[in-house]
Amino acid sequence: MKKILSLALCLILAFCACPALAETVSVTEEGFGGDVTLTLTAEDGVVTDVQIEGPGETAELGGMAMPALAQAILDAQSPYVDAYTGASVTSAAVLTAAEKAFAEAGIEVEAPEAVVGEDEEAACDVVVIGMGASGTFASVSAAENGAKVIGIEMTNGLGGMGNAAQGMFAIDSVLQKERYGDDLGSDQQYWFEHIFDRTQYLGNGKLIRTLVSESADTVQYVLDHDIEMYLSAQPQQIAHFGETIVYHRWNNTQPFVHMAEYIEKNDVDVRFGTHADKLEQAEDGSWNVICTKEDGGKLTVNAKAVIMSTGSFAGNEAMMREALGDDVYEAAFVIGGCDGTGLQMLYDNGAAKGELLTMNHGVGPRAASTPDGGGIKVATQLTMNTPILWVNRQGKRFMNEDLLKDTV
Numbered sequence: 001m002k003k004i005l006s007l008a009l010c011l012i013l014a015f016c017a018c019p020a021l022a023e024t025v026s027v028t029e030e031g032f033g034g035d036v037t038l039t040l041t042a043e044d045g046v047v048t049d050v051q052i053e054g055p056g057e058t059a060e061l062g063g064m065a066m067p068a069l070a071q072a073i074l075d076a077q078s079p080y081v082d083a084y085t086g087a088s089v090t091s092a093a094v095l096t097a098a099e100k101a102f103a104e105a106g107i108e109v110e111a112p113e114a115v116v117g118e119d120e121e122a123a124c125d126v127v128v129i130g131m132g133a134s135g136t137f138a139s140v141s142a143a144e145n146g147a148k149v150i151g152i153e154m155t156n157g158l159g160g161m162g163n164a165a166q167g168m169f170a171i172d173s174v175l176q177k178e179r180y181g182d183d184l185g186s187d188q189q190y191w192f193e194h195i196f197d198r199t200q201y202l203g204n205g206k207l208i209r210t211l212v213s214e215s216a217d218t219v220q221y222v223l224d225h226d227i228e229m230y231l232s233a234q235p236q237q238i239a240h241f242g243e244t245i246v247y248h249r250w251n252n253t254q255p256f257v258h259m260a261e262y263i264e265k266n267d268v269d270v271r272f273g274t275h276a277d278k279l280e281q282a283e284d285g286s287w288n289v290i291c292t293k294e295d296g297g298k299l300t301v302n303a304k305a306v307i308m309s310t311g312s313f314a315g316n317e318a319m320m321r322e323a324l325g326d327d328v329y330e331a332a333f334v335i336g337g338c339d340g341t342g343l344q345m346l347y348d349n350g351a352a353k354g355e356l357l358t359m360n361h362g363v364g365p366r367a368a369s370t371p372d373g374g375g376i377k378v379a380t381q382l383t384m385n386t387p388i389l390w391v392n393r394q395g396k397r398f399m400n401e402d403l404l405k406d407t408v
């Protein structure tokens, strides 16, 4: 009996001492557009799989960050990997979830000590802050005109939100001349008035005039830089059927892939992963841009001229609440990204603070409204593709629904 008991005890002890078999742990954190869930599988203390799901995250930012972070965590066998630049909210959710999942799975990893990079200085004729849609073209144009150019970009790629765009507006372009000959149908003045009218006269007349009158040259400039374009077959909106087509689309290529070649050819020195924080004017009238590099070190760029092309402020909650009001902000789905530091740098240097305006596309409920996160797309498509009836709280129809995208 004693022998049987001790054998049973040995078996129990041997079983308890066995390393844990495959274990799966899921942790959910709040991301940018809803829940972000990280599922970690480990065998004998070794992570064998990391899956991250966040259906509400913005496709171009968080959507890119999640698989990249999952791979980085798996490769490093650690939750202490670098955040994905440009998707800071999604990254923070993923990295917090990863830290918790490692702890829950009983895998101990020591947090690395932060090493701060060295401070640097650089000088040039023109510094371009923000290498998005505008900054990329502006920097190449300045360099082609003989300037020594440095570009500051907080993410690791060119194009910013321009990567989401499929084409551009233009009137009087070479492509329209090819299609319509001398009979364009609508002219610059029509589009100037149309844009002004549909922005409720809140737009800046000078800028809208520039947009309209220089758009044909812009198309030519883009074509001259090997980016093929074609005129869209139909207008983007039902409201514009029968009018001159103004949407010039990229031809199965991404413009910023081509622009990267021109950046290199013209020696534009782009500092990726670098966030511009402050702009100060020196005594001699030149400008110092003080930036934080990815490694935490400082970069100070001295330049004769500054092009501020930091895009919008959609990633800055306070500014967005100011622009939209709390009610709309809380109901809206916002594609974030730029944090408004560019505007702040200009205000700090005496620029007049105008009204903060937002560019509104379709209207749809938040991702949370459907379990699979498909709510935004479906609702947005529905509102853009009429017929659908829009009524106010009194149940009265209040607008021509097919004008939604223009008049939203």
Ligand SMILES: Cc1cc2nc3c(=O)[nH]c(=O)nc-3n(C[C@H](O)[C@H](O)[C@H](O)COP(=O)(O)OP(=O)(O)OC[C@H]3O[C@@H](n4cnc5c(N)ncnc54)[C@H](O)[C@@H]3O)c2cc1C
Pocket: 086, 129, 130, 131, 132, 133, 134, 135, 152, 153, 154, 155, 158, 159, 160, 161, 162, 163, 164, 165, 166, 167, 168, 169, 274, 275, 276, 277, 309, 310, 311, 312, 335, 338, 339, 340, 341, 342
């Ligand atoms: C889903 C979607 C679809 C769109 N489709 C179209 C379309 O078809 N046609 C069209 O004409 N427009 C379209 N737009 C609008 C268009 O993308 C923007 O108007 C355009 O990208 C604005 O250009 P920008 O250079 O001002 O800003 P962005 O392209 O946003 O570039 C700003 C850059 O500055 C960087 N940055 C910001 N702050 C700092 C800082 N402090 N330090 C360093 N870098 C910084 C950002 O990382 C970014 O790269 C679309 C927009 C969206 C969201």
